[in-house]
Amino acid sequence: MSSNSLPDVERTLVFGSERNLVGTLTMPSGEPGQRAPRTAVLLTNVGIMPRCGPYRVNVDLARRFARIGVPTLRFDMSGLGDSGRSSGAKDVAQQWILDTRAAMDAVQAQLGIRRFIMIGVCSGADIAYLTAPDEPRLSGIVMFDPYLYPTRRSAVIGLVRRVRGLGLTATAKLMAGRVQRAVRRVVAKGEAEGEQPESTMRYGASAPPLSEFAAKLGATVKRGGRVMLLYSGSYPYHHNYEAQTADNLRPYGLADKVEYAMIQAADHVLMGLAGRRQFLARCVETVERWTAAPTPQTADTPTFVPSRLGAVAEWAVTAARTQLPAAANGAMAPARHAA
Amino acid sequence: MAQEILQFSNQDRVMAGALTLPDRGDSGVGFVLCRPFGAEAIRSHAMFRALATRLARAGCATLVFDYHGTGESPGDAATQDLAHWQRDIVAADAFLRYRTGVARTHWFGLGLGATLAARAALAAPAAARPAHLVLWDPVENGSDYVALMFARHRREMERWFRSRWDVIRRDGLEDEPSLPGVVLGFEVGSGLAADFGRLQTLQLQSLIDAGIRVTIGRDRAATAALPSSPLLRVRTIEQKINWMTNHAPEGEEYEGSAIVPQDAVAAAQESLHVVELAA
Numbered sequence: 001m002s003s004n005s006l007p008d009v010e011r012t013l014v015f016g017s018e019r020n021l022v023g024t025l026t027m028p029s030g031e032p033g034q035r036a037p038r039t040a041v042l043l044t045n046v047g048i049m050p051r052c053g054p055y056r057v058n059v060d061l062a063r064r065f066a067r068i069g070v071p072t073l074r075f076d077m078s079g080l081g082d083s084g085r086s087s088g089a090k091d092v093a094q095q096w097i098l099d100t101r102a103a104m105d106a107v108q109a110q111l112g113i114r115r116f117i118m119i120g121v122c123s124g125a126d127i128a129y130l131t132a133p134d135e136p137r138l139s140g141i142v143m144f145d146p147y148l149y150p151t152r153r154s155a156v157i158g159l160v161r162r163v164r165g166l167g168l169t170a171t172a173k174l175m176a177g178r179v180q181r182a183v184r185r186v187v188a189k190g191e192a193e194g195e196q197p198e199s200t201m202r203y204g205a206s207a208p209p210l211s212e213f214a215a216k217l218g219a220t221v222k223r224g225g226r227v228m229l230l231y232s233g234s235y236p237y238h239h240n241y242e243a244q245t246a247d248n249l250r251p252y253g254l255a256d257k258v259e260y261a262m263i264q265a266a267d268h269v270l271m272g273l274a275g276r277r278q279f280l281a282r283c284v285e286t287v288e289r290w291t292a293a294p295t296p297q298t299a300d301t302p303t304f305v306p307s308r309l310g311a312v313a314e315w316a317v318t319a320a321r322t323q324l325p326a327a328a329n330g331a332m333a334p335a336r337h338a339a
Numbered sequence: 340m341a342q343e344i345l346q347f348s349n350q351d352r353v354m355a356g357a358l359t360l361p362d363r364g365d366s367g368v369g370f371v372l373c374r375p376f377g378a379e380a381i382r383s384h385a386m387f388r389a390l391a392t393r394l395a396r397a398g399c400a401t402l403v404f405d406y407h408g409t410g411e412s413p414g415d416a417a418t419q420d421l422a423h424w425q426r427d428i429v430a431a432d433a434f435l436r437y438r439t440g441v442a443r444t445h446w447f448g449l450g451l452g453a454t455l456a457a458r459a460a461l462a463a464p465a466a467a468r469p470a471h472l473v474l475w476d477p478v479e480n481g482s483d484y485v486a487l488m489f490a491r492h493r494r495e496m497e498r499w500f501r502s503r504w505d506v507i508r509r510d511g512l513e514d515e516p517s518l519p520g521v522v523l524g525f526e527v528g529s530g531l532a533a534d535f536g537r538l539q540t541l542q543l544q545s546l547i548d549a550g551i552r553v554t555i556g557r558d559r560a561a562t563a564a565l566p567s568s569p570l571l572r573v574r575t576i577e578q579k580i581n582w583m584t585n586h587a588p589e590g591e592e593y594e595g596s597a598i599v600p601q602d603a604v605a606a607a608q609e610s611l612h613v614v615e616l617a618a
Contacts, residue, residue, distance in 0.1 A: 270524070
């Protein structure tokens with residue numbers, strides 16, 4: 001997929017109180033009519049993939065945002081990509097929340113921007129979701145394939161799909177095995193499962209209970225943050241209809257307070273072209289809309305308190321660009337450069 | 340050990356890289372690490388970082404970088420081809436020598452990165468050539484490589500959608516992969532597609548004739564046909580790793596992303612020992 005070429009300005013940055021974090025800042029392309037940016041986008045790792053994202057999707061996103069006048073910092077969390085590990089002893093999620101705040105500090109120090117939208121895919125969605133409730137600078141989060149919470153309807157749709165795909169006999173065997181394992185689990189625990197819908201695994205990561213997920217989303221919404229949940233078509237047995245998100249969140253009064261969509265053609269890591277195009281378009285449309293309209297205010301919206309800037313003094317660009325001396329036919333003459 | 344995140348450029352081709360410098364025990368050798376193509380470059384990122392660290396501990400300044408139009412480097416993937424990336428390797432080598440003062444360099448390449456390193460070494464002026472090439476699982480036949488990518492592409496989509504490829508096609512979820520176009524999530528422009536079509540051999544004998552030491556890691560079955568020379572060391576690949584997709588073909592390969600194949604790291608480290616003996 002063509003990302004178009006420059007004039008996007010892409011610079012590598014090193015930041016954070018330990019100067020262990022690495023990111024790439026993509027600046028607006030400066031096309032006529034672009035206003036000074038007031039919001040920046042944050043992008044980060046997907047699983048353990050580096051900050052360019054699967055299939056370089058974060059690069060593509062950043063360049064598209066540059067063309068609508070929105071700067072982007074895509075960064076590696078501690079220990080991933082080019083970022084070094086933190087010397088702290090926090091658990092991974094807590095550390096990555098701190099890293100996300102440090103990324104905001106870095107952009108704020110560089111550009112004076114103090115409103116951010118974070119777009120997270122898979123594990124990146126988890127960090128956006130965990131950071132947002134208590135971070136007033138995060139005016140919106142877009143989560144792609146966050147946690148999955150089946151409903152009765154999704155279970156029926158999933159069962160029909162299994163029967164179509166595997167046949168009746170194979171599906172019956174599969175289901176019998178699952179029931180058997182579930183019974184064994186209940187007997188072993190000596191207690192019945194709770195009333196909450198059981199959370200499912202999402203590519204190896206266990207999910208929090210739906211009540212906890214909804215509580216954090218609710219806290220973000222309550223302070224005026226926007227939330228978009230996007231789901232791929234990679235979970236045909238667990239998340240398989242667009243209104244499933246609303247069905248999940250309705251008991252918590254959030255069904256009409258968050259935005260959601262299902263991109264059926266997209267796979268979980270956005271490898272397929274058709275789905276990726278839809279994902280990119282949806283992200284650009286969302287960022288354009290959210291940056292154009294004022295953030296909805298609530299009575300509980302706190303005023304921004306610039307008190308989280310302890311790391312700013314440590315931030316510095318060390319990634320100087322070196323232009324090598326003239327080369328013949330595009331190839332360097334190393335002898336000239338040897339010490 | 341210190342790491343610098345940097346950008347360097349050769350004319351209008353800007354590249355992002357990470358330079359890892361040893362604390363002590365300068366071996367006098369610099370290493371240029373050449374990433375593979377596309378999804379393989381993304382999924383082997385952790386392996387390259389670990390390799391740079393190991394080599395720095397062995398006293399080597401090490402530069403790992405993204406070819407222009409790939410990874411974190413500026414540029415458009417669709418306009419790249421093998422010749423451009425070969426020149427990027429030579430430029431990276433020149434930058435490493437310029438920045439650290441090393442006079443002797445070794446190049447390590449994985450997959451298509453190995454192929455590019457071999458071709459770049461042959462195309463470079465004599466003074467710009469590496470003393471030693473470590474070529475790990477190189478792409479030798481471009482058509483076979485493209486066919487493998489197509490097969491993995493279809494299979495990966497089947498895994499993600501839990502459906503058969505013909506059903507995915509019928510439902511309009513994904514097109515049949517073709518080049519020029521997008522395969523395994525990465526765009527291959529007309530120049531690169533044509534290069535893949537022309538790529539047939541690794542020209543090992545030409546490298547040996549040019550006096551370049553070569554260590555090659557290959558599947559056991561593919562080691563028999565290699566030329567015999569004191570300049571050529573052959574290692575069989577003990578850990579066959581799938582760097583292309585999230586899902587490794589069952590029972591065939593290990594999944595990549597978080598794996599650092601010890602045999603590849605050992606091959607790079609051993610190339611330093613060979614230099615010491617020769618010196």
